[in-house]
Each structure stands twice: as C-alpha cells, then as structure tokens.
Amino acid sequence: MMNEEELLDGAARVLAGDHSASMAHIAAGIGTSRATLSRRYATREALLKAVAVRAIDVVDGCLAPADLPGTADGAEFDAALERLVTGLLPAAHLYGFTSRDATVLADPEFRAGIQRQDQRALAFLALGQRLGRLRVDLPAYWIWYSLWGLLDAAAEGVRDGHLARRDIGRLVLASFLSGTRPSPAP
Numbered sequence: 001m002m003n004e005e006e007l008l009d010g011a012a013r014v015l016a017g018d019h020s021a022s023m024a025h026i027a028a029g030i031g032t033s034r035a036t037l038s039r040r041y042a043t044r045e046a047l048l049k050a051v052a053v054r055a056i057d058v059v060d061g062c063l064a065p066a067d068l069p070g071t072a073d074g075a076e077f078d079a080a081l082e083r084l085v086t087g088l089l090p091a092a093h094l095y096g097f098t099s100r101d102a103t104v105l106a107d108p109e110f111r112a113g114i115q116r117q118d119q120r121a122l123a124f125l126a127l128g129q130r131l132g133r134l135r136v137d138l139p140a141y142w143i144w145y146s147l148w149g150l151l152d153a154a155a156e157g158v159r160d161g162h163l164a165r166r167d168i169g170r171l172v173l174a175s176f177l178s179g180t181r182p183s184p185a186p
Helices: 004-017 023-030 034-040 044-062 074-098 108-130 140-159 165-180
Strands: none
Touching: 004 023, 004 034, 004 044, 004 074, 004 140, 023 034, 023 044, 044 074, 044 108, 074 108, 074 140, 074 165, 108 140, 140 165
16 A cells, blocks of 8 residues: 555656546556545545645755855855755656646745745855855756756656666756856856
C-alpha cells in the first residue's frame, strides 16, 4: 500500500505531465485504483489541495540551506547554494504542477506559502549578490525564477526519458551557475 507522500508525489508527477488528468487517469498513473484514490480524496479538488500542501511542506524543507546568517562568507554561501539546488530537485514535479494549476493558484493559503518561500529565497540570493557570488545586474526574482525553470526542465526531461535522474543535479547546477555567477574581472 502506498503511503500518503508517495501517493501525492505520484499524483503531482501525473498532473505535471497532464494538468487536466482525471481521477481515473491519476490513479492509473500512480499504480492504484480510482476507488482507492477516491477513498482518500473524495474529489479532484481535494486531491489538488493535498498536493499543494505537500508542495509547500517539501519546498519549506528544501529551503533550510538558504537560512544563512547575514555574516556568512562566500564559501558558506556557495555550499548552501549547492545544497539548495540539489535539495530542490526532488520537488520539481510538485512545483511543475502547482505553479500552473488555476485551482491551486487560487488558494490563498497556497499563495501565502509561496510568498513566504519567495521571501526566504530572495533574502538568500540577495546575500549571494552582496557577497559577490551572484550577479548583481540580475534581479533576485529573476535568479529565483530561472532556477525553478531549470528544475522544471530537468523534471520534464526525466519524465520524457531524455535525461537520466542521476545527471540532472549536475546539469541544473552547472547551467544555473553559468548564468548567475559574475564574470571574472578583466
């Protein structure tokens, strides 16, 4: 029997690939019956709400490395950034669905959770800019959005069979850093 986290993660993966998936399609995609899924979630909306709550919880946990003191140095920032990026990889499927679903986005609790997470991430990225570890000519929001774009692309590449799960951490981190690191001084 599938535990709650596995069920919600599986539902998020199905929904990331097909936002309009029915309960029957979601159940088939995660290897359970529609009846079993319906016993846990009476409606599709209830399932979507549970996936959104799971997404907030998972990303909250992933943001722990971003909670650096303002006195952190460049090496501490770099290590925390790598932990953040690799920690967010397993959450990409949750974000890929929740960030695009109108039902989820209309939920004030979900929006408040996203805003809280954005503020944590933006404070971290601003620290990286002050330390000279991230480009200052890019808005911190752009850096944050670009990271999620790469994570979403990685999840899609794995889902479509074009990328190996074991490679995406390296690919996302290399792509992210090549675009956000300051250029060396001439």
